[in-house]
Every structure is written in C-alpha cells, then in structure tokens.
Amino acid sequence: MTERKTLGVGILGAGFIGNFHVRAWQGVRDGDIVAVCSRTLTKAKELAKTAAETGVGTDVASYTDVVDLVRDPRVDAIWVLTPNYTRLEVIRAITDEVIQGRAELTAIAIEKPLGRTVAEATEVLEMVQSAGLLHGYLENQVYAPGLVRAREVIWQRGAAAAGSPYLARAAEEHSGPHNTWFWNGVTEGGGVLNDMMCHSVEAGRFLLTPPGKSSSEWLRPVAVTATIASLKWGREEYARQLKADYPGVVDYTKSPSEDYAHAVFEFVNGDGEPVVVEATTSWSYVGAGLRLSFELLGPEYSMESDTLSTESKVFLSRSLEQSEGEDLIEKQNAEQGLMPLLSDESVSYGYTGENAALTRDFLNGTQPLESLVAGVEVMELLMAAYRAAETGQTVRWPIDLHDFVPAVAKGEWNPRA
Numbered sequence: 001m002t003e004r005k006t007l008g009v010g011i012l013g014a015g016f017i018g019n020f021h022v023r024a025w026q027g028v029r030d031g032d033i034v035a036v037c038s039r040t041l042t043k044a045k046e047l048a049k050t051a052a053e054t055g056v057g058t059d060v061a062s063y064t065d066v067v068d069l070v071r072d073p074r075v076d077a078i079w080v081l082t083p084n085y086t087r088l089e090v091i092r093a094i095t096d097e098v099i100q101g102r103a104e105l106t107a108i109a110i111e112k113p114l115g116r117t118v119a120e121a122t123e124v125l126e127m128v129q130s131a132g133l134l135h136g137y138l139e140n141q142v143y144a145p146g147l148v149r150a151r152e153v154i155w156q157r158g159a160a161a162a163g164s165p166y167l168a169r170a171a172e173e174h175s176g177p178h179n180t181w182f183w184n185g186v187t188e189g190g191g192v193l194n195d196m197m198c199h200s201v202e203a204g205r206f207l208l209t210p211p212g213k214s215s216s217e218w219l220r221p222v223a224v225t226a227t228i229a230s231l232k233w234g235r236e237e238y239a240r241q242l243k244a245d246y247p248g249v250v251d252y253t254k255s256p257s258e259d260y261a262h263a264v265f266e267f268v269n270g271d272g273e274p275v276v277v278e279a280t281t282s283w284s285y286v287g288a289g290l291r292l293s294f295e296l297l298g299p300e301y302s303m304e305s306d307t308l309s310t311e312s313k314v315f316l317s318r319s320l321e322q323s324e325g326e327d328l329i330e331k332q333n334a335e336q337g338l339m340p341l342l343s344d345e346s347v348s349y350g351y352t353g354e355n356a357a358l359t360r361d362f363l364n365g366t367q368p369l370e371s372l373v374a375g376v377e378v379m380e381l382l383m384a385a386y387r388a389a390e391t392g393q394t395v396r397w398p399i400d401l402h403d404f405v406p407a408v409a410k411g412e413w414n415p416r417a
C-alpha cells in the first residue's frame with residue numbers, strides 16, 4: 001500500500017480563530033496539524049491537545065517562538081492567526097528563516113485583514129513572494145457552502161442566459177469583538193470597517209465574479225462612497241462597560257473606533273458593465289448572535305442567504321435558569337426564548353471548506369485563487385472607504401492609498417468631540 005501524503009500544518013496563534021480552525025480541521029483530508037505556536041505555552045499546549053483529541057494531529061508540538069515553529073521539519077505550511085498588529089513582525093520572522101535557508105516551507109496562509117494599511121499588506125505580500133512560498137488569504141466566506149453553491153447556480157442558470165449579476169449586498173454584524181486589541185484603533189488598524197468589512201467586500205466581489213475566475217481580473221474598481229459612525233460604544237454607559245469588560249481598553253468617549261460602517265463599491269466587470277458591492281458591518285447589533293447576510297441581484301434572478309435563518313431553533317422557557325455560553329451561535333447574546341442553532345459553524349462560515357481547499361492546493365503545489373494579492377486589493381478598497389468616510393467625498397480610481405492611515409487607526413478619530 002502506498003503511503004498517503006499529507007501537508008504538515010503549523011498553527012501560529014492559539015486564540016479565538018485558532019480554536020475555530022482546529023475544530024474545522026475535522027473536515028480536512030490533505031493536511032494534519034503538527035505544531036501550535038502562541039505567545040503563552042499553556043495556550044499553545046491546550047490547542048495542541050484539542051488537535052490531538054479531535055484526531056486532526058498526532059504528537060502535536062507546542063512552541064512560543066515562531067522561529068522554532070518554522071524550523072520544525074514536520075511543518076510544511078503555516079497558518080498565521082495572530083492579531084493584526086503582529087502581521088509584519090511574524091511574517092518577517094517566518095520569511096527570513098526561509099530566505100536564509102534555515103527552514104524549509106512550502107506555503108503560508110494568513111488571516112484577514114492582511115494588515116492595517118495598504119503599505120503593511122503590500123509588504124506582507126512582497127516578503128512572502130521573495131521567500132518563494134505559495135500563499136492563501138484566509139477569507140473564509142468565499143468558501144462558505146451557502147455562498148459557493150448559490151453562486152454556482154446563479155451563474156449557471158441565471159447569468160448564463162440573462163447576463164452577469166449587477167448588485168451584491170453583504171452584511172456582517174455582531175455585538176462587539178472578544179479581545180482588548182480589537183477595540184483599539186491603533187492595534188486593530190481601525191474599527192469594524194477593517195475588522196469585518198474585509199469579509200463583506202470580498203464576499204461581494206466573489207458573488208459578482210464567475211466561478212473559476214479571479215475577481216482581481218474580472219472586477220476593476222471605479223469609485224467608493226462610505227460612512228462610519230460610533231453608534232453604541234461611544235455612549236458613556238457603554239464606554240464604561242467596555243472598560244469594565246476589557247481592562248486597559250482605550251477610552252471610547254475620547255478615541256472610539258467606528259462600530260458601524262456602510263460602503264458602496266463601484267466596479268466595471270469583465271463584460272464592461274457597471275456593478276456594485278453594498279457592504280454594511282457593525283459591532284452594535286444585539287440579536288441572537290453573529291449575523292451574516294448576502295444578496296445577489298441580476299437581470300432575471302436573485303439569491304439571498306442569512307446565517308441566522310437556521311434549519312434548527314431551540315426554545316428554553318423562563319423557568320430554566322441558564323448560564324452564559326456561546327454554544328448555539330458565535331457571539332451569542334441570549335440563552336433563553338426561541339434561539340437559532342447553527343449545527344456546524346465551522347462548515348457554515350466556510351472555515352472547513354477554506355482549510356480543505358488550501359491544504360489540497362498547497363500539497364499539490366498549486367497557487368490558490370484566493371491569494372494574498374486578493375488580500376492587498378481588499379485592503380485598498382477598505383482604505384478607500386475610510387478615506388471616503390473621512391472626507392465625505394467619493395474616492396475615484398486611479399488613487400494611491402499606499403501611505404494612507406485612517407484617523408481611527410491613528411487614535412485620532414472622535415466624532416463626538
């Protein structure tokens with residue numbers, strides 16, 4: 001019997017998304033988790049244990065130094081899952097090891113957003129290219145089965161007969177992120193626009209692009225208009241709550257990050273037609289939990305998708321005392337009444353499909369379509385949206401946003417001043 005080849009994957013960052021990726025790994029056949037590296041050894045060991053217990057890795061090593069992770073001979077590819085403000089430092093450490101010949105690596109996959117500015121995202125791409133690595137941009141939503149399948153049907157049955165779709169709407173909303181660094185404009189690179197509109201703009205580009213084609217080639221950006229606001233967390237009572245929940249967090253009455261963003265991105269598509277992505281994101285949505293919604297409109301057809309319209313719902317009466325949890329839905333806000341239940345969030349949000357596709361491509365030596373080039377383009381669109389929101393003017397291409405840093409990311413934005 002011939003031995004089956006698998007990709008050895010090293011996880012860098014054992015936080016929220018690291019846990020999601022490891023859980024998602026049960027649907028991945030072409031790669032195993034061989035090592036976990038995080039700032040604290042306890043966290044790295046815990047996640048390595050989860051990987052072993054769920055059967056997605058054996059003898060999973062634990063490290064605190066990224067250099068040890070890259071030099072581990074079993075590691076063929078690294079999944080970079082650390083906070084936004086660490087992008088440059090960790091990618092530099094990884095690529096230096098490879099370029100200096102101290103480590104062998106095939107590929108790297110990096111979480112969204114690719115950086116905090118176009119300059120950072122571009123530098124990340126350039127470092128990875130100069131190390132000669134295959135690369136993937138970890139934008140899970142373009143692998144979400146609900147979007148992938150609906151897009152196939154829309155393009156096969158609708159667009160093939162009536163013409164390409166013209167409007168994609170994408171929204172991602174929840175009640176606020178889970179760690180202090182997200183809330184700080186400087187460490188995060190902005191607020192909800194950088195954190196979550198990166199998903200919506202890429203999901204929108206994906207839906208508007210025919211299957212098998214790259215949105216980089218199919219869509220040419222033309223103009224962006226945008227609005228950002230501090231709707232909830234800049235209110236005094238909520239700024240106080242933030243301080244209590246996240247000690248050391250910035251004062252949201254003085255330098256908040258936006259908790260609401262809306263942007264309209266205009267493109268010209270491969271047919272020469274004007275098309276639009278309308279994106280809305282917020283950290284100020286208090287519903288059952290995380291809500292992702294999408295629409296795609298074309299001449300004789302449309303599609304819609306909403307992750308809170310789940311197959312299953314549960315009801316728990318007021319007589320039952322419940323403790324707080326996140327077992328029904330990500331960023332869950334309640335434990336009683338009629339609640340949606342997402343049976344496998346890793347699958348529904350696209351993490352399983354993402355990891356399966358990337359490990360398959362990396363193992364076969366193929367460059368994935370959803371590459372870091374897409375990550376840089378998304379960053380440029382987001383920075384255009386910040387510029388448009390700050391100036392109140394439409395941003396039009398061509399435009400050089402390489403050195404643009406949003407006021408929120410400088411800690412200088414205070415809409416309530």
Ligand SMILES: NC(=O)c1ccc[n+]([C@@H]2O[C@H](COP(=O)([O-])OP(=O)(O)OC[C@H]3O[C@@H](n4cnc5c(N)ncnc54)[C@H](O)[C@@H]3O)[C@@H](O)[C@H]2O)c1
Nearest residue numbers: 013014015016017018038039081082083084111112113179
């Ligand atoms: N695709 C998605 O839906 C999604 C969801 C959440 C987060 N993310 C992205 O994933 C990244 C991490 O977010 P998170 O929610 O897991 O954050 P987190 O704060 O929960 O976890 C980050 C982890 O990285 C570790 N870490 C920090 N600096 C490090 C370093 N230099 N070397 C090694 N480990 C280090 C921390 O100790 C922590 O364990 C962010 O870029 C975020 O935008 C993506």
